[in-house]
Amino acid sequence: MTAEPDPAPERAQLSGVVASLLLYTGPLAWLSQLSLGEMLTSWPCFPGPQHLEMPMPGYDWTRLASIILLALAAVAACAAGFASWRIFQSVREEREGGHDALVEVGHGRTRFIALWGIYLGGGFGVVTLLTLAGFAMVPRCLG
Incomplete structure (x- = not known):
């Protein structure tokens, strides 16, 4: 009886904590900037039922804080996407066969997680940068 080869021989390169960080950093950065922003x-x-033409006195700092928050969220999401890409490059040959064939038999799990980290980190990074661009173009208190 021959033992079947390990379906994820490169799994040591991607611990559960690292996989979680790669997958959740982009969405959580976006959610944080959305909520706090x-x-x-x-x-x-x-501040009440009617909107003001200009921000309340003493709250001018909130625009800069929002821009910083957006920039940090975009950097975090893009960093997760880039780290996922680096891991994907090292495990892309984990098992022979294309993505479609490997998904059918459950092989290439490390590659699968790294690929989704690229999609999530990069995607949420781009969305956050688009939000930052829109925020920079829209006047404050537009209503």
């Missing part, structure tokens, strides 16, 4: 940008312009 909403708080930072809406309160100075909408």
